[in-house]
Amino acid sequence: MLDSKETQYALQEMGKMFPNATTSLIADSDYHFLLAVILSAQTTDKAVNKVTPLLFERYKYPIDMANADPKEVAEYIKTIGLYKNKAKYLVECSKMLVENFNSVVPKTHKELMSLSGVGRKTADVVLAERFGVPAFAVDTHVHRISKRLAIVPEDATVRETEKILMSKVPKEDWIKSHHRMIFWGRYQCMARAPKCETCPLLEICQEGQKRIK
DNA sequence: AACTCGGGGCA
DNA sequence: TGCCCAGAGTT
Structure with a gap:
């Protein structure tokens, strides 16, 4: 050992x-970074960066996506894998951010894990990359x-x-x-x-x- | 614990 | 062209 x-x-x-090993996910806010990390499951940062510009332009804040039809969101991300599930996660996650976290991305592992589409790995990445929390x-x-x-x-x-x-x-x-x-x-x-x-x-x-x- | 989603990356 | 995969949820 x-x-x-x-x-x-x-x-x-x-x-x-x-x-130069680092993440290449592009996001202008905590919320958008969270969405990008959720989308990056089982695919590459490159594939994610290809769809996020238009997606983020259309849905700027959690409230903008909270009541969206997953099918509409799916249209923006259908070029990456697992897109139907991910569209569902993004909408549900946004809804939970609005209802449970005052539209602010939480900064604890437990709270992040409670969000739809956010598992152990995604929570750790958000904490480490975005919030500087050791993970x-x-x-x-x-x-x-x-x-x-x-x-x-x-x-x-x-x-x-x-x-x-x-x-x-x-x-x-x-x-x-x-x-x-x-x-x-x-x-x-x-x-x-x-x-x-x-x-x-x-x-x-x-x-x-x-x-x- | 096994199954599902899916286009991308690589042989 | 075929095969596996930079996960998370469901059963």
Whole structure:
């Protein structure tokens, strides 16, 4: 198992390959950022940024979408995946913001989680990216990378992985590390065909050693 | 715990 | 062209 020092070394190496690893979601307000993160589930920031300009122009505040027909909202986002469900989430989420939070995006994990379409990962991303609240968002990339590098046990749950990462990585590096692992998972250590042959972390990687044989 | 939504990304 | 996926909700 990688200790804290080795884990930070690995993250540092990821940073060398992806020095500009960060979110590219575009939003001009907390509300719009929340919607963008909800939309980003199971797709790319790029795909989301393609539909949000018109969507945000049409629905500026929660009240503007709270009583909208999900079918109308769906028209704005139908070029991204899972669009029918997401349209429903956005409308319901906006309605809940108006009714339960005075149209202000809440800043606690529990309150965010209570919103439609907002799960553990989305709540963590909003807290970390938008509100500067320390959180380590564990998505499938982060989870997979953590397991492959043996930062966490092979059978660790998402919740356990989050806890271990928070203990092994300094709090001020949580957001940065999240981004690096996302990029690492997308361009270097992909789910199906990781590039072990050219990987600078091969020597300390549990999964890499297994695969290279 | 398994299933569903779905266009995008990549082989 | 085919296959899986930068999740969350439902059953």
